[in-house]
Amino acid sequence: MAFWAGGVTPRVSLVSPAGLLLEIGGCLRLWGGLDRLVAAVAADLHAQGQATALAAAPTPQGALWLAQSGTGALATDLAAMRARLDALPLAAIDLPAAVRDKLERFGARTLADARRLPRDGLARRLAPHGVEAVLAIARAYGEAADPRPDFAFPEKFSQQIEMPAPVEAAAALLFVARRLTAALAGWLELRQGGVDGCVLELAHSAREATHLVLRFAEATRDSRRFERVLRERLERLALTAPVAALRLKAETVEALPGKNGALFGGGSLAATAMAALVERLRARLGEDSVYGLAPHADHRPECATRKVCTPRVLPAGRSGGTAAGVIAAPPRPFWLLERPEALAEVDGRPWRRGALRLLAGPERIESGWWQSGEAKGEGELFSDVRRDYFVALTADSRWAWIFRELRAPGGWYLHGWFA
Incomplete structure (x- = not known):
């Protein structure tokens, strides 16, 4: 999920045992506001089959506790966050059980009750976890610094998911593989790169892994294109043994900066649609059945082109130019x-x-x-x-x-x- 979150924000932090912090303050304008960002994140997680609870707050600890409470609170300022935190019951947050028991014996039922107790005395009476508990409350309310280590994204992408039970139908693997393609898309977004191919390994318990090579007509980091090509390949794959695990690998990354939007319609839509068509045909018909043509230096029309095994789709408005050594000639028929x-x-x-x-x-x-x-x-x-x-x-x-x-x-x- 941290890999996938790279497509939302470059700053991601892991929280034990099952939390994920996204620093979104610097990218709200890009997403069009907090509500749109949260809606997009929720939709992506639902498509991956992830059961999650979302919340937003000005402090990392505050966001985590609001998420754990299941309230779905979206607090955009300290005052709103503190009001939400005050109402949280102690049982809804991840304080140590011994700390919660002692606070309840002191008559505290909510965070607001615990916060009203004298801080110095509370730290002593909650020993041995008192200092950590008081500091956690202070960090949640924005009264103490809360630095978090950023997740270190690796240089190469290789992620594996173990299957809960052996899978015998290739088409049934798509749901699990969707998590891997979403993670690859997020990792590429963070690196401002794209891939024109990746490999999905289908691990079997009693024989060597099956390697499924996915090729794309151009370098891309669009998870929808990853999933579309993968679906076409899996629907036509006959498994020779049950699959125990999936691993997606992508080693060669091309620089792929973001694209500017067009004032009047999408100028690159035609090229994108053509690339998607090439990928779909190649997935259905086979790698060798779909190819491109490249100019070749020969006057004879029959010899003036050569097959290209990996056709690339040029962006709209660009041509391939004249290859070195290609002979200029009058117009030729299509x-x-x-x-x-x-x-x-x-x-x-x-x-x-x-x-x-x-x-x-x-x-x-x-x-x-x-x-x-x-x-x-x-x-x-x-x-x-x-x-x-x-x-x-x-x-x-x-x-x-x-x-x-x-x-x-x-x-x-x-x-x-x-x-």
Whole structure:
């Protein structure tokens, strides 16, 4: 939970046995006020299945005691906090049992009653815990300093959750794994970073762990995207043995600063939606079934791109630029046919359901003689290309990219369509 809380505030402190202190005074404006922050925290904890009690106060000890009382108090100033604390029964706070018994024998039933007793004498009469009890009350009311050590977030993320009982269905693991993805998102938020991949280990009691690699189209720290990709993978996973524990690991972190909001709508929504689509397709179809294209320095259209196994989605408004060594060329069609389609020739003009009108060209491409006959994979061969390319308009007003073959026996061919 401390990892998850890193997404709320950078200052988190652990309290034994089961408390968590979040210093939120410096981030209230970011969240839009205390009520919105508390609502967001409560919703996140509910989604993780965590049973918690929340409270807010100007002092750490005051916030803890108000939370333990289950009142859900949100005190924003000392006066309001002290009034809330005064009404707390002694049984609702974590004072030692011996201290509570003695205070009740003195006639104290609430914190207000205990606070009215003489402080010096009370510390002696509550020995051996008197000094600590009196100091705790003073800290709760803001009358004594209460420094708390910050939780030290590790450099690498690796968190494990033991299953209460062995799980035999992969889909049932999502609820528990949600806590791990929420913790990863909080840890990344604190580090102002993102990951383009992480590994979920499914530990079995009688065999080696199953490793589930989660890939993302771009570096991200969005817990919803983590959960979405994880759900797709788990729903299609057939377990070979019951799962006893889950461990989520992320070692390589990329710098990912926060994004500025747009004045008129979200400028990056399109890129985010495309990244989510790529991640979903990859999770459903497999890592090798979804890939990107990168430019390659070759004049031949068939060889001008290469597959990229891990496609990255560029932010809206940015292009990939020109890769080093890539040859500048006139506009190319968005859709290149897998194999050129032979066209008829009528009265010396290319024909496809009507005569084609040549709009631009010729652009001569003559290359590849040094690789002619070499294998390039999947039974295909490199070829010596000698062609004149044209931009043409079809009878149904579509823009086509065609060429005239200069080698025997010649002829016209359709090679691609412009979007």
